Amino acid sequence: MARKAAWLFIFLLMLSPILSGCWNRRELNDLAIVAAVGIDKAKDKYLVTVQVVDPGEVASRRGSAGQSPVSTYHAVGGTVFEAIRKMTTSTPRKLYFSHLRIFVIGEELARQGMGEVLDLLSRDQEGRTDFYITVAKDTTAQAVLNVLTPLEKIPASKLYASLEVSAKSWAPTVAVQLDELITNIVDPGIQATLTGVTIRGDLEAGNKKKNLESPDVPTRIQYKGIAIFRGDKLVGWMNEEESKGYSNITDQLHSTVVETACPNGGKMAVEVIRSKTSIKAKIRDGKPEAEVIMHTEANVADVECKIKLTKSSTLYELENAAGAAMQKHAEHAIVKAQRLKCDVFGFGDAIHRAAPGYWKHNKDNWDEQFAKMPIRFKVNVKIRRIGTIGESIMNDLKE
Amino acid sequence: MNERISGRQFALMAAYVAIGDSMLVLPSIPINDAQQNAWISALVGLAAGMMVVWLLSAAGRLYPHLTLVQAAEQLLGKWIGKAVSALFVAYLFLSIGAHTREIGDFLTTQMMPETPIQAIHIMYAGILAMAARLGLETIARTGEFFFSFFIVFLAAFILFLIPDIKLNNLLPVLDGGIKPILRGSITMTAYPFMELAVLLMAIPAVRKPQAIHANFMRGAFMGGAVVLLIILLSILVLGPDYATRSIYPSYALAKKINVGRFFQRLEVILAFMWLLTSFIKSAIFFKVLQTAIAQTAGLRTEKRLELPLGMLVVCFSLIISSNIIDFHEADHYWPYMDMTFSVILSLVLLAAYAIRRAARRKGTTGSGNKGKD
Numbered sequence: 001m002a003r004k005a006a007w008l009f010i011f012l013l014m015l016s017p018i019l020s021g022c023w024n025r026r027e028l029n030d031l032a033i034v035a036a037v038g039i040d041k042a043k044d045k046y047l048v049t050v051q052v053v054d055p056g057e058v059a060s061r062r063g064s065a066g067q068s069p070v071s072t073y074h075a076v077g078g079t080v081f082e083a084i085r086k087m088t089t090s091t092p093r094k095l096y097f098s099h100l101r102i103f104v105i106g107e108e109l110a111r112q113g114m115g116e117v118l119d120l121l122s123r124d125q126e127g128r129t130d131f132y133i134t135v136a137k138d139t140t141a142q143a144v145l146n147v148l149t150p151l152e153k154i155p156a157s158k159l160y161a162s163l164e165v166s167a168k169s170w171a172p173t174v175a176v177q178l179d180e181l182i183t184n185i186v187d188p189g190i191q192a193t194l195t196g197v198t199i200r201g202d203l204e205a206g207n208k209k210k211n212l213e214s215p216d217v218p219t220r221i222q223y224k225g226i227a228i229f230r231g232d233k234l235v236g237w238m239n240e241e242e243s244k245g246y247s248n249i250t251d252q253l254h255s256t257v258v259e260t261a262c263p264n265g266g267k268m269a270v271e272v273i274r275s276k277t278s279i280k281a282k283i284r285d286g287k288p289e290a291e292v293i294m295h296t297e298a299n300v301a302d303v304e305c306k307i308k309l310t311k312s313s314t315l316y317e318l319e320n321a322a323g324a325a326m327q328k329h330a331e332h333a334i335v336k337a338q339r340l341k342c343d344v345f346g347f348g349d350a351i352h353r354a355a356p357g358y359w360k361h362n363k364d365n366w367d368e369q370f371a372k373m374p375i376r377f378k379v380n381v382k383i384r385r386i387g388t389i390g391e392s393i394m395n396d397l398k399e
Numbered sequence: 400m401n402e403r404i405s406g407r408q409f410a411l412m413a414a415y416v417a418i419g420d421s422m423l424v425l426p427s428i429p430i431n432d433a434q435q436n437a438w439i440s441a442l443v444g445l446a447a448g449m450m451v452v453w454l455l456s457a458a459g460r461l462y463p464h465l466t467l468v469q470a471a472e473q474l475l476g477k478w479i480g481k482a483v484s485a486l487f488v489a490y491l492f493l494s495i496g497a498h499t500r501e502i503g504d505f506l507t508t509q510m511m512p513e514t515p516i517q518a519i520h521i522m523y524a525g526i527l528a529m530a531a532r533l534g535l536e537t538i539a540r541t542g543e544f545f546f547s548f549f550i551v552f553l554a555a556f557i558l559f560l561i562p563d564i565k566l567n568n569l570l571p572v573l574d575g576g577i578k579p580i581l582r583g584s585i586t587m588t589a590y591p592f593m594e595l596a597v598l599l600m601a602i603p604a605v606r607k608p609q610a611i612h613a614n615f616m617r618g619a620f621m622g623g624a625v626v627l628l629i630i631l632l633s634i635l636v637l638g639p640d641y642a643t644r645s646i647y648p649s650y651a652l653a654k655k656i657n658v659g660r661f662f663q664r665l666e667v668i669l670a671f672m673w674l675l676t677s678f679i680k681s682a683i684f685f686k687v688l689q690t691a692i693a694q695t696a697g698l699r700t701e702k703r704l705e706l707p708l709g710m711l712v713v714c715f716s717l718i719i720s721s722n723i724i725d726f727h728e729a730d731h732y733w734p735y736m737d738m739t740f741s742v743i744l745s746l747v748l749l750a751a752y753a754i755r756r757a758a759r760r761k762g763t764t765g766s767g768n769k770g771k772d
Contacts, residue, residue: 122644125509128654130663179641179655186640353567356574 266305417622
């Protein structure tokens with residue numbers, strides 16, 4: 001009997017460590033959920049800024065106490081990880097990175113090379129690859145993360161959503177995630193690109209809650225241009241037209257607006273509804289060359305000139321004009337990239353696929369080869385529909 | 400062993416052993432060697448693997464009522480047989496230690512970084528011991544029961560990843576020549592298929608001996624196909640560079656799942672699949688280890704070996720390597736150890752059988768001298 005009791009006692013004793021529950025649990029209210037991270041260069045150290053969500057302010061049911069919906073913290077450290085851990089001296093809770101939406105790299109850091117800061121993101125087990133990466137243009141990442149935004153209470157969510165939407169329906173932005181960026185940085189056949197984010201308006205006013213009090217907010221964050229990298233170093237920017245051409249060539253264009261000139265003066269806009277681009281590369285006489293083939297479907301969206309729309313020959317003319325406009329954008333993008341000797345389009349990869357033997361011997365000086373490589377275009381635009389009205393009112397306006 | 404398993408259960412056990420831990424740790428090895436051509440490595444590995452399984456099955460069917468340990472003793476004589484069995488026991492023990500460590504490393508790297516690895520190892524070895532006590536039949540039935548879940552999860556996993564597939568990742572085909580592909584296929588042959596040698600210990604338990612061959616081949620093929628699919632998906636979705644860089648590419652794959660911003664963060668599906676296949680695999684190893692020890696040492700019963708073995712596994716899995724890189728360096732020589740205990744052991748057994756038979760025939764047709772066997 002005593003023996004049995006002793007065994008029972010030992011058994012219960014063994015159970016006790018299991019019964020204490022999740023020893024390493026972290027409840028929501030112990031975490032500071034990081035929505036955005038920004039990294040800048042501070043002399044030879046890193047200045048890390050994090051944007052932390054205040055769940056109480058974001059929840060819409062309870063009236064907000066008038067506090068800012070997010071808080072930013074920053075710290076300087078010799079390595080990114082050190083700076084983040086150092087932040088615990090100023091944050092009330094431990095930072096939690098799994099819900100990261102946007103990662104902003106300061107332009108200065110990007111110019112000096114951002115490879116070092118990307119390692120931590122992919123190594124840490126809290127990190128995921130589903131956030132977008134951008135470069136702060138003409139400003140610092142810290143400044144970008146300090147701007148409050150209307151409509152979306154969390155600026156990081158606004159940055160995330162507007163990058164996604166603009167990449168889908170406007171085109172001169174690219175939504176790049178970590179795994180793609182890392183692959184593009186190390187792959188010799190393609191160079192990386194990131195969309196630039198910039199602050200428009202008064203820097204000081206942007207970080208006050210006051211910024212949200214007028215309908216036309218004085219300070220906005222806005223995407224602008226695409227940064228061209230060589231390896232992990234930023235070497236130049238593409239403007240809006242070039243960016244459009246870039247996303248068209250790299251088949252990232254889903255929908256956009258193409259402005260075309262009317263035959264008799266004035267302008268009109270064509271809405272691209274789907275587009276498919278393929279790159280065909282080959283070696284001719286020992287030299288690489290490539291052809292970019294674009295198949296685009298579009299609708300007439302906006303007529304701001306006198307034009308006889310209800311004739312099919314007009315639509316064919318428009319198709320040619322729109323195709324020419326798109327080709328012009330693409331050519332501009334190529335000229336910019338070739339001048340910088342940065343193959344952001346992945347022509348190198350296309351050569352690698354088409355002629356592995358040539359690639360093996362030339363991949364080390366691919367930048368030079370790319371810079372003088374002839375690239376031809378084959379643009380095929382089909383205008384399918386003209387919207388809900390036929391002839392434009394422009395034709396019948398009273399003089 | 401008085402346990403009885405059906406042919407179907409045997410086939411599923413073969414599939415589990417083939418998928419096992421390979422699902423998580425294998426993909427980056429051939430991709431590292433053959434880059435975007437690793438799926439060809441996997442195909443080569445699958446073909447070579449099926450030959451290995453054919454060989455194993457041939458060796459196993461020499462004596463369908465005997466386990467590998469008993470057959471070795473029968474064919475090689477008592478002392479050589481026992482020596483071979485002892486080596487086999489050591490191999491099983493090493494494998495279980497390595498499986499346990501893989502589980503511990505994975506969970507502490509990806510999911511619970513602050514949990515001491517000992518806690519995970521103790522619990523894992525605990526359920527292994529429990530499974531072994533309940534017996535091979537229970538393990539086989541558990542495997543059979545969960546296999547449908549596994550297939551459903553795998554199908555969902557593949558389906559959700561289809562939007563992220565980039566076919567260009569597979570090109571150019573064969574640009575590095577044939578050598579890296581063959582190098583990549585070594586591990587692909589070894590980890591899923593050569594480790595199937597453990598099932599030679601389970602052969603006497605199969606209800607119909609004539610069903611062994613077909614089910615062995617079918618199960619191994621199924622498992623190999625799953626591994627091939629995972630490797631293919633890793634290349635298609637992650638690209639060869641990121642897949643090599645990841646320690647657990649299939650887990651990185653699961654992180655990519657994002658269907659309509661709604662189906663996302665489904666890593667747990669992958670973790671479930673891997674824990675399931677890996678657990679069934681190590682449970683089979685554990686049970687087989689127990690039987691092998693009992694039969695080699697001539698114990699009257701194999702009961703009560705679970706607890707001490709479990710404790711040994713916990714300790715061994717902790718000292719097996721000092722850090723994760725050290726552990727992964729085993730990938731350079733582990734395939735050859737697998738080869739020793741599958742291909743070479745089977746060939747030795749088959750050769751011994753052939754020699755004995757030839758000797759016997761010579762003995763009966765010759766001058767009438769009795770053979771020695």
